[in-house]
Amino acid sequence: MTEPAAAVDPQASNATAQDVGRTKGETQDALAAIAQGASFESEIHESLQDEEAVLEVQGFELWYGQAQALYDISMDVSGGKVTALIGPSGCGKSTLLRSVNRLNDLLDIVRIEGDMRLRGDSIYDPSVDVIELRKRMGMVFQKSNPFPMSIYENVVYSLRIDGENRKSVLDEVCERSLRGAALWDEVKDRLDELALGLSGGQQQRLCIARAIAAEPEVLLMDEPCSALDPIATGKIEDLIEDLRGEYTILIVTHNMQQASRVSDYTAFMYLGRLVEYGATGDLFTKPHLKATEDYITGRFG
Amino acid sequence: MSHPLTKSSSGSSSGASADGRAAAPGGGDTRSASVPEGMGTRLRKRSKSSLFATGEPMIWLTGGALVICTLMVAGLLLLVLMRGLGTFWPGEIVQVTTHDGRVYMGEVTRDETYQPAENVLTGLAAEVEPFARQAITEADGWVHRRLFRTGNFRLTQVHFRWVSDYEVASRETPEWAMLLERLEWGRFYGTPEALVRLTFLNDSSPAAIRSAAAALESQKADGFTVRIVDERRVGGATERVLVPVAEADSLSRFVALAEVAEGPEAAWRAFRDAHGEVRERWHERRDLEKYDTGEVNHRQEQARLAVREAEIELDRATPDERAAAEERLAAAQQTFEDIREWADEEFLRIRAEIDAINDQNQRYQLVLRTAGEGDRPPQVTYQRLDEIVRAVPANRIGVGEKLGVYISRWSEFLTDEPREANSEGGVYPAIFGTVAMTLIMSIAVVPFGVLAALYLREYATAGPLVSAVRIAVNNLAGVPSIVFGVFGLGFFCYVVGANIDQLLFEATLPNPTYGKGGLLWASLTLALLTLPVVIVATEEAVSAVPNSMREGSYACGASKWQTIKRIVLPRALPGIITGMILAIARGAGEVAPLMLVGAVKLAPELPVDSLFPYVHPERSFMHLGFHIYDVGFQSQNSEAAKPMVFTTTLLLIAIVAVLNFTAIWLRNKLRKKFAGGQF
Numbered sequence: 001m002t003e004p005a006a007a008v009d010p011q012a013s014n015a016t017a018q019d020v021g022r023t024k025g026e027t028q029d030a031l032a033a034i035a036q037g038a039s040f041e042s043e044i045h046e047s048l049q050d051e052e053a054v055l056e057v058q059g060f061e062l063w064y065g066q067a068q069a070l071y072d073i074s075m076d077v078s079g080g081k082v083t084a085l086i087g088p089s090g091c092g093k094s095t096l097l098r099s100v101n102r103l104n105d106l107l108d109i110v111r112i113e114g115d116m117r118l119r120g121d122s123i124y125d126p127s128v129d130v131i132e133l134r135k136r137m138g139m140v141f142q143k144s145n146p147f148p149m150s151i152y153e154n155v156v157y158s159l160r161i162d163g164e165n166r167k168s169v170l171d172e173v174c175e176r177s178l179r180g181a182a183l184w185d186e187v188k189d190r191l192d193e194l195a196l197g198l199s200g201g202q203q204q205r206l207c208i209a210r211a212i213a214a215e216p217e218v219l220l221m222d223e224p225c226s227a228l229d230p231i232a233t234g235k236i237e238d239l240i241e242d243l244r245g246e247y248t249i250l251i252v253t254h255n256m257q258q259a260s261r262v263s264d265y266t267a268f269m270y271l272g273r274l275v276e277y278g279a280t281g282d283l284f285t286k287p288h289l290k291a292t293e294d295y296i297t298g299r300f301g
Numbered sequence: 302m303s304h305p306l307t308k309s310s311s312g313s314s315s316g317a318s319a320d321g322r323a324a325a326p327g328g329g330d331t332r333s334a335s336v337p338e339g340m341g342t343r344l345r346k347r348s349k350s351s352l353f354a355t356g357e358p359m360i361w362l363t364g365g366a367l368v369i370c371t372l373m374v375a376g377l378l379l380l381v382l383m384r385g386l387g388t389f390w391p392g393e394i395v396q397v398t399t400h401d402g403r404v405y406m407g408e409v410t411r412d413e414t415y416q417p418a419e420n421v422l423t424g425l426a427a428e429v430e431p432f433a434r435q436a437i438t439e440a441d442g443w444v445h446r447r448l449f450r451t452g453n454f455r456l457t458q459v460h461f462r463w464v465s466d467y468e469v470a471s472r473e474t475p476e477w478a479m480l481l482e483r484l485e486w487g488r489f490y491g492t493p494e495a496l497v498r499l500t501f502l503n504d505s506s507p508a509a510i511r512s513a514a515a516a517l518e519s520q521k522a523d524g525f526t527v528r529i530v531d532e533r534r535v536g537g538a539t540e541r542v543l544v545p546v547a548e549a550d551s552l553s554r555f556v557a558l559a560e561v562a563e564g565p566e567a568a569w570r571a572f573r574d575a576h577g578e579v580r581e582r583w584h585e586r587r588d589l590e591k592y593d594t595g596e597v598n599h600r601q602e603q604a605r606l607a608v609r610e611a612e613i614e615l616d617r618a619t620p621d622e623r624a625a626a627e628e629r630l631a632a633a634q635q636t637f638e639d640i641r642e643w644a645d646e647e648f649l650r651i652r653a654e655i656d657a658i659n660d661q662n663q664r665y666q667l668v669l670r671t672a673g674e675g676d677r678p679p680q681v682t683y684q685r686l687d688e689i690v691r692a693v694p695a696n697r698i699g700v701g702e703k704l705g706v707y708i709s710r711w712s713e714f715l716t717d718e719p720r721e722a723n724s725e726g727g728v729y730p731a732i733f734g735t736v737a738m739t740l741i742m743s744i745a746v747v748p749f750g751v752l753a754a755l756y757l758r759e760y761a762t763a764g765p766l767v768s769a770v771r772i773a774v775n776n777l778a779g780v781p782s783i784v785f786g787v788f789g790l791g792f793f794c795y796v797v798g799a800n801i802d803q804l805l806f807e808a809t810l811p812n813p814t815y816g817k818g819g820l821l822w823a824s825l826t827l828a829l830l831t832l833p834v835v836i837v838a839t840e841e842a843v844s845a846v847p848n849s850m851r852e853g854s855y856a857c858g859a860s861k862w863q864t865i866k867r868i869v870l871p872r873a874l875p876g877i878i879t880g881m882i883l884a885i886a887r888g889a890g891e892v893a894p895l896m897l898v899g900a901v902k903l904a905p906e907l908p909v910d911s912l913f914p915y916v917h918p919e920r921s922f923m924h925l926g927f928h929i930y931d932v933g934f935q936s937q938n939s940e941a942a943k944p945m946v947f948t949t950t951l952l953l954i955a956i957v958a959v960l961n962f963t964a965i966w967l968r969n970k971l972r973k974k975f976a977g978g979q980f
Contacts, residue, residue: 103852108762135858145849148872148974158857161867194974210857220856 031291034271042074043288045278048265051078054248055100055218059114062092062099064107069095071272072114077218077265082240082249084263084280086256088295092272093252094142097220100250101137102130118217135162138211138247142223144203146195146210151187154195154206158214173213181209182239201232208239212247219243221251225258237262256296260284268292378954385951388944389710391703394478394490394695395449396672399468401426404679406478406490406672407451408695410461410940414445417465429468436467450941452480452488456682457674460487461940474696477565479669482690484720487938489684491669493694495543496571497559497683499530499664505555513558514546521560524567530556540681543668569694572667576686579665583687586658589651592911597647599912604637609808662687714948719903723932724942728949730904732956734820734922737908739889739960741824741918742831746888747881749828750835751870757836758843759865771840778833786894789826794818794898798919814919818899820908821918826898827891831884838883842876843869878968882961889957892926900927902935925953 034040053076062070070092077083085093095104102123104110116123123133135158146154153160155177156170164170174191178184183205187198195206204224211219221240225233240262243249253259259266260280267277268291276283276292287293396406417437425433437444446465454460481489502513510529517527528543533553535542543561544552562571611630618626665686673679690713693706717727753774761767798815806814815821846869854864870877892900901921908920929949936942 101856103855106852106855131858131860134856137856139853139856141849141853141856143849145847145853147850147853147868149867157854157859157867161857161859161863207853210853214858 031270031275031294034273034275040071040273040275042274043276043278043292044075044274045276045282045288047279047282048076048078048277051076051081051265053077054079054119055250056117057096057114058116060096060099060116061113062095062104063111065109069272070099073274075267075274075277077248077250079248080245081264082244082251082262083265083267084259085250085252085267085269086254086259086295087269087275089254090271091269093269094222096269097222097250097252100218100220101134101139103139105130135214136216137218137220138214138216139220140204140207140211140222140224143227144200144207146198146203146206148196149194150192151195151198151206152191155209155213157210162214177209177213178206180212180243181205182235182242183209199232201228201235204228204232204236205239208236212243217248219247219249221249223252223254226254233258256284256298268295270295381947381950381954384944384947386948388948389707389714391480391693391695391698391706393474394480396473396475396478397449397464397469398471399429399464400432400470401428401468403468403675404673405449405451405462405464405675406475407449407462408480408490409447410450410944412445412447414443416442417444433465433467436465448940450488451674452490453671453674454487456671456677456680460938462675475672476696477569477694478672478696479569480693480695481667481669481684482692482725483684484688484690487721487725487941489669489682491671491682493565493568493572493667494670494681495564495668496562496568496575497528497530497543497666497668498525498561498575499557499559499666501557501664502555507549507552510549510555510558511546514549517558517560524571525560525562528559528561530559532556536678538680541668541683542681565694568667569692572686572692575665576689576692579662579686580690582658582662586655586662589655589658593651594648595906596912597644597651601640601644604633604640606808608633608637613807667692715952722936722938723902723928724936724938724945728923728925728928728952730907731923731925731928731949732952733907733909734900734904735889735925735953735956736960738820738824738827738895738922738924739885741821742827742888743881743885745825746828746831746835746884747877750832750880750884751839751877753832754836754839754843755865755869758840759861759869774833774836778837781893782830782891783893783897785826785830786897789822789829789894789898790818793822793825798822817919818897818901818921819919820899820922823895823899823922823924824918826894827888830891830894831888834883834887835877835880838880839873839877842873842879845876846872875968875972878964878971882964882968885960885964886957889960890926890953892924892930895924895927900924902927902931925949925956929953 055077057073057075057077060070060073061068073092073096085096087093098104099112100116100123104112112124115125118133118136122128147157149157152170152174155174156164159170159173175184175188178187183202186202187193187206195203198206204227208221208224225236228236237258240249240251244262244264251259251263263280265278266280266283268275268283268287270291276287276289278288283292284296287296392408392410394406394408396404398404417433422430422433422437433444444465444467446463449462449464450460451457451462452460475492477492479491479493481491483489500513500517502509514527514529521527527546529546529549529552531542531544531548531552531554532539533542534540541556543559543563562568608630611626611633615623615626615630663685666683667686667689669682669684671680671682691706691709695703698706714727715732716729718730719728720726757767757771761770794815794817798813798817798819801815802810802813850868850872851864854868859867899921901923904921904923906917906920908917908922909915910917929946932942932949933939933946
């Protein structure tokens with residue numbers, strides 16, 4: 001395995017970059033304004049308008065009890081593309097990600113406003129069956145969380161809970177998912193062993209295999225590499241590269257290089273607000289906002 | 302910079318050192334001159350007062366507490382182990398003769414030193430008193446005495462006798478002294494004189510005796526001689542005497558003809574040859590009495606109940622149904638009559654079989670002579686072989702044979718039924734009852750407790766109500782167990798049980814079936830008692846399952862219950878089993894509530910037997926814990942029962958340990974399967 005060669009999104013060239021609505025000078029103190037709680041309009045590149053949106057976030061706001069964690073987020077996540085969410089700790093990236101498959105529902109204190117749509121279907125409509133909704137998505141967590149069962153059972157978990165018991169189907173899905181997660185060759189001889197016996201990197205790839213087993217429409221990844229060493233990280237990034245096009249991936253990362261390596265689009269968030277969202281190449285090389293530039297060059301955050 | 306001293310002594314922060322260095326030329330000197338004294342005393346003071354600060358005494362305190370706890374537990378176990386294991390070892394049979402000519406023979410069961418009161422001395426026989434006074438003055442008023450288990454209760458009315466050392470003139474261990482464990486009347490100590498195989502005659506005329514004797518003579522086995530058993534008066538008592546056939550004309554009262562193995566050695570050999578066979582027949586007889594008779598009784602009872610049911614039905618029948626009900630009643634009555642006829646025949650048949658066995662068995666008798674009991678002269682007794690459980694010539698046999706006796710006593714203890722008001726025999730029904738009760742309790746309490754804990758942890762929204770429930774559950778663990786017993790009696794037996802009887806066993810009323818204490822109700826009462834343990838352990842195990850796993854499951858589209866079933870429960874299983882282990886440990890040793898809800902001194906029938914429906918959870922049962930109480934404190938022969946207390950205690954501890962280790966083994970297996978369990 002080698003590090004991905006294409007560090008910068010090759011599709012960046014598609015985007016016509018110089019169509020800014022505001023100049024850098026005007027928004028230099030955008031971050032200060034956000035910090036003071038002033039209203040702020042996200043800077044969304046026009047390059048996104050060419051894409052077909054699978055997931056639309058529409059004026060989404062979220063509170064943990066009294067504390068507001070997300071402010072008026074509106075963004076479209078493009079189908080078959082990798083979209084990265086970056087931003088300093090506590091800016092709401094993970095909260096936004098977990099709002100997509102409504103994992104935040106598990107906390108009683110969470111309250112939301114606005115809506116999201118998955119291929120046009122509302123996610124937060126009261127009539128939505130959360131369980132059916134989650135079945136359309138896969139999620140990979142920051143810390144690998146294999147279930148206390150065999151590798152095989154881990155992978156086919158989402159099929160099992162759907163009541164799928166035909167061995168041929170399960171076998172086929174297991175192999176396809178493990179191959180998809182580039183883990184097949186390493187574990188094909190010990191599928192019946194306990195998943196907890198795998199190494200950290202293997203566990204994380206197993207979680208990816210589990211997430212893609214049900215062929216989700218959106219794959220959510222919450223800092224999938226933050227607990228891994230560089231080699232395992234490289235493997236996961238290669239994997240994301242392989243999954244690109246097949247799945248719509250929304251990934252949260254702290255690692256700017258990773259965002260630039262693996263993603264097609266990047267959204268920069270700060271204190272619960274979406275600051276700038278655009279093609280990764282544009283955002284990293286010629287961001288519209290000074291604040292974004294400051295962050296990605298490491299001058300703050 | 303105005304206080305260089307305070308600054309430097311307050312520590313060596315790097316910020317201060319820059320300042321300090323700037324002031325070095327002047328301030329540095331003053332420090333080195335004036336400070337060491339002050340600092341030195343402060344350091345010494347610190348090190349002196351820091352004995353507690355270093356924690357050294359706390360190591361000793363905590364370690365000491367642990368050592369004391371361990372010693373107490375180990376001491377208790379050791380005591381139970383030693384006394385419990387020693388009970389069945391056959392001891393030496395000692396015969397002592399006192400200065401006033403009394404003779405005692407038996408096993409020494411314990412000894413003690415005591416200070417006799419003056420009136421004890423004056424009450425002594427004249428021959429003994431001087432020895433007693435001398436012994437007492439020599440030992441400063443203290444006297445040593447031994448407790449002899451002398452047995453022979455039928456002859457002496459006592460089982461045990463204290464013999465003070467000063468009384469003893471001579472002490473010996475007769476070679477052929479023999480201990481008999483009998484079905485009734487406790488132990489017997491004596492010396493075997495002969496083994497007889499009797500032939501009873503209807504016609505006791507000398508001629509008939511002679512001809513029968515001649516017939517016997519021709520077919521007797523090697524080493525046997527033919528004798529006549531005659532009952533005559535010997536020194537004021539009636540005694541059976543063996544006389545030669547030649548004296549057939551001068552008998553006082555003929556009893557039987559006997560093939561005799563004379564002398565202790567021949568008798569012992571003949572005993573060993575015959576005993577097994579005789580006992581086997583005895584077991585056969587017992588089975589006939591118990592199972593065959595039981596079966597017939599059972600069928601008769603079933604038929605009677607069918608009649609009763611038909612009567613009840615008839616009482617309730619509407620006019621339309623009346624004819625049919627009457628017909629059914631008639632049929633039931635007819636069946637009952639048939640069965641009664643059949644039963645009478647069966648009883649006769651069984652009786653005949655039993656009589657045949659009895660006739661056969663009572664021919665074999667062991668003739669023993671006692672050592673004399675106190676001031677009585679030695680006496681000859683005839684012991685039926687089938688009533689002798691075990692004969693041990695304790696002074697003749699070596700360690701190997703003693704070990705054999707030891708093992709056979711243990712196996713009797715573990716597999717047989719109690720006799721002699723529980724002070725002898727086995728405790729198999731109690732073992733069965735204890736294990737069955739504990740298992741039913743576990744089966745009841747674990748699912749129930751796990752479900753309750755799951756609701757508390759997984760479904761219930763945290764709030765004051767849930768906290769209150771949790772506190773209530775925890776406090777339930779502190780309720781005295783007898784209260785649970787009262788509740789079990791009041792609720793299970795008198796409410797639930799009575800209603801079950803009303804619904805299903807109306808025919809047997811007013812005799813209760815479920816409306817009284819029994820295995821099922823006892824198990825459920827204990828399940829209630831141990832419920833908090835399981836709930837608390839399960840709650841902890843469930844809350845220890847990482848949330849990330851639950852989230853992973855939800856993210857896969859699993860519902861709450863699927864997540865609990867497939868992720869939470871497997872992962873929490875080792876912890877749940879820990880709860881079960883604690884519940885077993887608590888439940889198996891509980892006695893107080895059982896006394897109210899079904900444990901009894903002697904349960905003639907096990908809750909599982911060969912009679913339909915084979916499992917009878919409504920029956921009362923025996924329990925080892927209750928057995929300990931009963932044997933130790935309710936027995937007439939408490940001295941004999943005392944060792945049994947320890948042995949039974951040992952057994953109870955062993956059973957609880959086995960149940961626990963099984964659960965622990967299971968848990969470890971599961972833990973390996975779902976690696977990373979928290980318990």
